[in-house]
Amino acid sequence: MNLSIDSIVKRYRRATALDSVSLELEEGLYGLLGPNGSGKTTLLRIVADVLRPTSGEVRLDGVDKDRLGGQYREVIGYLPQEFGLYKEFTVIDFMLYIAALKGIDRRSAVERSHMLLEQVGLEGMEKKSCGKLSGGMKRRLGIAQALLNDPKLLILDEPTAGLDPEERMRFRKLLSDISGQKIVLLSTHIVSDIEMIAGELILIENGRLIGSGTPEELLEELRGQVWTAKVTEEEYGAFESALLNTNASAHPSARIVNVTRKGSGIEARILAEEQPLPGARPDEPGLEDLYLHCFKSKYEGRRGD
Template sequence: MTLEIKNLTKQYNQQKTGLSDFSITIDKGVLGLLGPNGAGKSTLMKIIATISKPTRGTLFLNGEDIAKNPDSIRKILGYLPQDFGVYPNLNAYEFLEYIAAMKGVGGPGLRKRIDMLLDGVNLTADARRPIGSYSGGMKQRIGIAQTLLNDPKVLIFDEPTVGLDPEERVRFRDLISEMASEAIVILSSHIVSDIETIADEVAIMKSGKLIDKAIPSAIIGRIENRVFETTIAHTDLEAFKARHQVINTSRQAEKTQLRYISNATEMEAGARNVTAGLEDVYLFLTQNQH
């Protein structure tokens, strides 16, 4: 299964562009989308989900034009938007049965699938409670469950781990990993560690454009041997920033501990070379691209 996106542009008005000549090919597995606010991640996912139409460009799923035939993707789509809403008076069973009816999912196996999904998102014990009484994280988990109701082959998750505690984030990653071999999974998150752990490929976006796309190790390799840590006096920080790209600082009692990227051939006094991570290269690429 392959999703081909070519020269996609979304122009909201003369001042605002959501996507600009965006092209990407997405195969089975998990694609992690990273980018600052306004990068175009949600715009891209809404267009793939056929909720929004592009101004220009084409989208093909296995050679089928999604814009001309949106049902070709809708029937195999699972989508969790960032602003997912629930019906507060329904319990989890009632809500998922309602969403299943909306998606045209039914039959004798439906209840078994709902039970399986509720167990997968750790909501079995609370399934009879009204969703309005759920915490934010629990509502997010019921949103994840409804995304999976129709056994989708294209899954789109926009910030799915917001509100989830670390244990639930691991549970979500395990759930998605099980499905990724048979489906296209597009996952947007501000939690870089989630992307680094689960993604087969990573796409980094900024200002509606694709900056880079590769497997995580290849993207991290862009700054191999260029990430350092050191501790300096507070008063030296601004001068240090003028020489290097500082990507993280931690203020201590008398010093500032910082992590930075450098092209310099000579290492700063007292600095040590450290292993680069996805967050390092993400900050490096998004802060350096205009």
């Protein structure tokens, strides 16, 4: 199966939310990564067929989704970012209701609902009313309902928002269990949620695709640009103020990723094309570094907060 996202543009009255985004997806797990307002939800809503693009096409195996119509909807499962539940429904009634909307016959709906609720760890909660679920449980129910029709294309918008660390772990396992013969496209800004499982990362900023590839490929580009330096507090202070000073020319592109206190000194993780401080050692790049490297403008915009 192949999904082509071809030159998608979405304009709102004032903003251009997507500016000619093109992607080719095959079976596997794709992590859509980008800061707030970068266009992730807009792109996912277009692929989920709930929002029309201003221009461009989405094709499944070469056929425009608008031509496929109902057939296209049958193969997709979608968890929206703002996922509404009917509070008065019980968990099982909600699943059966969504199954009915998807045209699944009652018998297989009951069977599949129980199977999926177990898979997402909501077994025993069937009779609980949706209004009484915790945030994490609601998310899990959202994932279960998206899987009802055994979709070949699964679209999850921030599926891990509101999950605690244990639930995140369970979610990662769930996704690697189900992603076999599917295209899974999920958005997040929590890099560690997809670090282990995403086959490919898609980086988006201001409605534009700024990079894509396997985590290894993307990280390779950063090799030699990630440094750790053990310094005294004074040295660190001097380095930081030099960076904040816009006239500083000594380290034009250096950025601090992370700072930890180590005994009486400080260990800083720094992104820089050249050795940023005497004694700084090159280190293995990770996805957090990549995120900061790619979304530099947003990060720097936040700095003055």
